[in-house]
Amino acid sequence: MPTINRQVVLARRPNGYPVPGDFRLEEAPLPAVGPGQFLLENHYVSLDAGFRNWMNEGSGDEVLPAMALDAPVMGLTLGRVAESRHPDYVVGEWLMARLCWEEYSVTDGGDFISRLPEPRDCPLSYYLGVLGDTGLSAYFGLLDIGRPAPGETVLVSAAAGAVGNVAGQLAKIHGARAVGIAGSPEKCARLVDELGFDAAVNYREEGLQGAIAAACPDGVHVYFDSVGGPLLETVIDNLAVGARIALCGAITAYNATEPLPGPSNLFQLTARQALMQGFMTHLQEHRYPEARAALTGWLQSGELKNVEYRLHGMERVGEAFCDLFAGNNFGKTVVQLRDDGE
Structure with missing residues (x-):
């Protein structure tokens, strides 16, 4: 198991549109997995414009607290359970979670965790985009x-x-x-x-x-x-x-x-x-299966397309987020951290 985790932290609060200097790539020790926790090996980071709001001073609300300076940036990830001491999560299953921009995450499962369906009808990254x-x-x-x-x-x-x-x-x-x-x-x-x-x-x-x-x-x-x-x-x-x-x-x-x-x-x-x-x-989580079934059907019929702007590597995450506001993307922006075999 890894002992070092690469993560992107909030170096300063953006003043207007974010720029790469607002973020910093750091290495930190990876905490041991304790009782009731599991380790998520993140394969994708999702970049979403809405998270810009919580980078502002005093921006916390009922959805999320304001992000702290010099702490990992909060965001959505998709990954595989690599180690588990949690009774509800098993090694090998794929999850989406609201965690942080980092290569590995240790969590107790309380971070808006959503399981990917098995078997899957679409590539992994679709579950951060058209099915996410x-x-x-x-x-x-x-x-x-x-x-x-x-x-x-x-x-x-x-x-x-x-x-x-x-x-x-x-x-x-x-x-x-x-x-x-x-x-x-x-x-x-x-x-x-x-x-x-x-x-x-x-x-x-x-x-x-x-x-x-x-x-x-x-x-x-x-x-x-x-x-x-x-x-x-x-x-x-x-x-x-x-x-x-x-x-x-x-x-x-x-x-x-x-x-x-x-x-x-x-x-x-x-x-x-x-x-x-x-x-x-x-707030519509109870209807996610209905929505995903409909969206998957339209994907399979060719009526709906998944459009993706993809970069690679943890060092590109801050840049990819800035691209959202600079107009450099077309479709869903994701950063792939490792090969997912698909």
């Missing part, structure tokens, strides 16, 4: 709150990201028009050409209001939002009567150095009889 928290977020947010109907227009922010690309594909599967918002002409083209979106809008170009109106001539019936901020305000002005807004995240707020003003046009929700609702995916 990101795909589940798209499933519950779009289908429970958005409720897209055939012929309606679904607009998706951060559509080239891990959650957004799945939300757009699910809209198409349910007979709706899918329009994505992304940050470059290349990403917009890939959304249409590779994932079947009907149209895509580059939010960095001038005339965003008009571009959204042109792509959504009947108005926006469903808006799946992971960004918030000024973009949300712009979309509200383009809503159709009876529209639904599913609030998945607020990337704009995670990196803000000063409090952001809220949308100034909220009365439009009243005028257009629209619904705006947030959701937390982990």
